[in-house]
Amino acid sequence: xxxxxxxxxxxxxxxxxxxxxxxxxxLALKELRQIRRDRRLAMSLVVPPMLQVLLxxxxxxxxxxxxxLGVVDESRTSESRELVSAITENRTFRLAGSFxxxxxxxxxxxxxxxxxxxxxxYDFARLRARGRAATVQVLLNxxxxxxAQIAQGHVEGAVAWLNRRTEATGGGARAAAARxxxxxxxxxxxxxxxxxxxxxxxxxxxxLYNPGLVxxxxxxxxxxxxxxxxxxxxxxxxxxxxxxxxxxVEQLLMTPASTLxxxxxxxxxxxxxxxxxxxxxxxxxxxxFHVPFRGSILLVLVxxxxxxxxxxxxxxxxxxxxxxxxxTQLIGFFVNPPLAxxxxxxxxxxxxxxxxxxVTYLNPIAHFATVARSVLLKxxxxxxxxxxxxxxxxxxxxxxxxxxxxFRGQHS
Numbered sequence: 001x002x003x004x005x006x007x008x009x010x011x012x013x014x015x016x017x018x019x020x021x022x023x024x025x026x027l028a029l030k031e032l033r034q035i036r037r038d039r040r041l042a043m044s045l046v047v048p049p050m051l052q053v054l055l056x057x058x059x060x061x062x063x064x065x066x067x068x069l070g071v072v073d074e075s076r077t078s079e080s081r082e083l084v085s086a087i088t089e090n091r092t093f094r095l096a097g098s099f100x101x102x103x104x105x106x107x108x109x110x111x112x113x114x115x116x117x118x119x120x121x122y123d124f125a126r127l128r129a130r131g132r133a134a135t136v137q138v139l140l141n142x143x144x145x146x147x148a149q150i151a152q153g154h155v156e157g158a159v160a161w162l163n164r165r166t167e168a169t170g171g172g173a174r175a176a177a178a179r180x181x182x183x184x185x186x187x188x189x190x191x192x193x194x195x196x197x198x199x200x201x202x203x204x205x206x207x208l209y210n211p212g213l214v215x216x217x218x219x220x221x222x223x224x225x226x227x228x229x230x231x232x233x234x235x236x237x238x239x240x241x242x243x244x245x246x247x248x249v250e251q252l253l254m255t256p257a258s259t260l261x262x263x264x265x266x267x268x269x270x271x272x273x274x275x276x277x278x279x280x281x282x283x284x285x286x287x288x289f290h291v292p293f294r295g296s297i298l299l300v301l302v303x304x305x306x307x308x309x310x311x312x313x314x315x316x317x318x319x320x321x322x323x324x325x326x327x328t329q330l331i332g333f334f335v336n337p338p339l340a341x342x343x344x345x346x347x348x349x350x351x352x353x354x355x356x357x358x359v360t361y362l363n364p365i366a367h368f369a370t371v372a373r374s375v376l377l378k379x380x381x382x383x384x385x386x387x388x389x390x391x392x393x394x395x396x397x398x399x400x401x402x403x404x405x406x407f408r409g410q411h412s
Contacts, residue, residue: 128199222345225368232311294379306392313399
């Protein structure tokens with residue numbers, strides 16, 4: 001066996017030489033020339049990945065900033081304004097408005113116009129002047145538990161900084177008072193005032209809509225729309241491409257039915273199938289993750305129907321640009337991930353750069369996530385979520401209409 005070892009080595013090296021010989025390189029160069037001639041393939045391998053890396057690098061930022069802050073200042077004193085200024089000094093919060101009552105503030109939180117609310121009591125300055133702790137109530141939209149906890153930490157950090165500064169100022173004042181009255185027996189009002197201990201500000205947080213800070217509620221209601229769009233686009237695209245590959249599209253168009261009727265007839269069974277999936281997901285969300293159903297379940301189903309139609313419209317629209325199932329899947333790969341990542345389903349939209357945030361208005365998943373969280377977690381009604389419902393059905397109408405127009409033009 002030892003004598004055969006050199007021959008075995010020579011055999012392996014010989015086969016490797018034949019494999020990577022002149023014929024191998026000729027075939028490899030031929031494939032490279034084909035790829036170079038196929039400009040569409042070359043562009044799809046370079047441009048979309050670069051754009052997605054740049055887009056996701058900017059958009060998927062875990063840092064929480066520009067949270068919308070509302071204030072109810074019942075004290076209306078320089079001390080209360082100092083507190084609000086301390087909270088809004090960093091870029092985590094953006095002062096979005098002042099309200100007269102706590103009820104108005106809660107209404108803005110429920111409508112989704114605010115993320116955090118601060119209520120300064122009417123006796124805030126008086127308590128501090130007397131050296132007693134003043135309590136400030138902080139209302140946090142805890143639909144996103146992670147963001148609520150981060151916001152709470154920033155508010156408490158700002159208040160702690162204000163307390164430290166007050167204590168430092170008060171310590172200097174007490175030292176001056178000791179120099180004025182070293183025996184401590186004076187009854188001068190100014191001396192007595194500066195001897196008072198520094199008044200601390202205390203924070204009393206209230207987590208609205210998710211007091212247990214269950215993060216799964218935010219994830220499930222966000223991923224729900226992503227699943228609907230992805231499944232709807234994949235199934236509808238595969239159905240339309242199957243007709244192209246079998247050559248039965250022309251036969252359908254030769255019938256008296258219009259193009260819109262042909263597409264609608266294909267969509268209705270898919271719509272019924274996907275609505276069955278929606279019902280199953282809602283049951284799992286309720287039983288397994290204990291997602292609360294505080295609002296109208298009918299309103300949620302209407303939003304689901306709009307999201308399903310939009311997903312089917314996306315798949316049908318993409319199928320008009322493809323000639324095979326593989327091309328449809330490739331195009332969908334460059335469309336669906338940005339829809340999912342830039343929807344606010346996993347990363348808050350407020351954490352995205354301001355130049356990307358307007359793009360979410362064209363994202364059906366973002367609209368559905370807002371409806372699902374508002375209705376299920378906050379108990380919001382039609383008066384709050386109707387703009388997002390209109391956006392869903394408008395996107396579905398446009399996608400289906402454009403798909404029918406392109407479908408007819410390709411086979412006329």
